[in-house]
Amino acid sequence: MIYFNDVSKVYNKDSVGIQNVNLTISSGEFVSIVGHSGAGKTTLIKMILAEDKPTSGTVSFESLDVHKLRGDDLTKLRRRMGVVFQDFKLLPNKTAYENIAFAMEAVGKTNQEIASDVPHVLELVDLASKIFHFPHQLSGGEKQRLAIARAIINQPELIIADEPTGNLDPVSTYDVIQILKKINDLGTTVILTTHNRAVVESVGKRVITMEKGKVVRDDKDGKYVI
């Protein structure tokens, strides 16, 4: 599904994002990318989202070279992915309901579809009672569950979760990981970056370890080894 072909990103001489990364992620996989801060995890994610361009090499989503897409084509690609960030990136002036409705509007869903799906997905992430709350009225864990609800609402082929538990307490972390596992069980590919050992071990799936911008380990039923 996703192919990294000898991808490097050099910001300047002393700062290298990633270096000669070759990776294949298949459809339906749950991949954890681990490593210290600055190991290149977020750069890797930005490459898939086309938020940043590689210095050399190509990144493909199925047959599309993501860095050759412009305007509408890029928008269409992004609609096939759901993204969850460490800092949630919720729209601060919109309620929980509206945050999810916005993502549905973006892909052109009708008002009826929005009205029926939004309460349903909020129930799925256990936020049914907070439907009209603004992000600043939610706890960290609730915000992240809302971000996940937004990421999955359009049934994307791929969920990218960049340090989703970085700001959360252990209980909320557990909730978030359980939701991601459930999504993966339903057939969606999940890419998770983290430096939380407990998270990786509770998932128990493929682990890619990064260090100084390079992929140093790639284990099928891996553990967190650094």
Added chain:
Amino acid sequence: MTGFHRIIKSGLLSFRRNGLVSWAAVLIMTVTLAVVTSLLLLQAVLSFSLEQIKNKVDVTIYFTPGAPEEKILLLKESISKLPEVAEVNYTSAQEAITIFRERHSDDYPTIQALDEINENPLGAYLNVKAKEISQYESIANFMKSDNVLVLGSANIIDKINYYENKSVIERLNNIIKGAKQLGFVITLLLVIISIAVTLNTIRLTIFISREEISIMRLVGASRIRVQGPFMVEGAIYGLAATILTTLLFLPATAWVGRNLTSFLGMNLFQYYTSNLLQIFIIILLSGIILGSVSSLLAVRRYLEK
């Protein structure tokens, strides 16, 4: 259609939720529109005053006493045909003496002297008004030209007061030209400054939302879905500011109308209220265009990222 409806709704909601920031932008926009309105009124006062001054300028052709009336009327007709001439008034010798007597009715020695002469010492005259001040010279030249000789009027013309007033008329002409140019430059300058201030204020309000813009793009919203609500919000700033400005100018022009009418030569309140619809439409369009275009430009910056 759903998309358009959503953009409008989203813009309205965002205006309401941004609270203070929205109203700050509206206030700045009100200042800009107030400048535009003041300039509109100033232009009206200026052109009214210039028109008044222009109307006071004319050229009078005095005829010798006893000049035959039919010759004068013939000349009047040919002057009226000149393209530069707005109007020509004929005052007969008899009318001239009546006006003179009326004007000097308190001046006993003059009236007595007039009575003693026992005949009319005054000639008839033609009062000529040109369409533009700059055209008096060509009218005066016409009087000197062969045309007049052909008409056989040269010997009946006593004097033309243009030559006495020439320097005054020319100076006035230059002042009017200068005032118009200065008015235009000041208007342009003030409008540019106000637009720059509004543009920057709106850029600041959108700077606050830059994170939101990038999130919208990441969620997969199209450019128009991101830009649209901001443009609607900008247009609402324009609409709200137009209403505020229009209301503010009611008491302001009423005060000017009460206190400065004799100074300005016109009642500004009357002018404002009788042209309210046109003024409202001009500032409404300026406000809406300024608001939405500024928003469009400001959002575009963050969309590229």
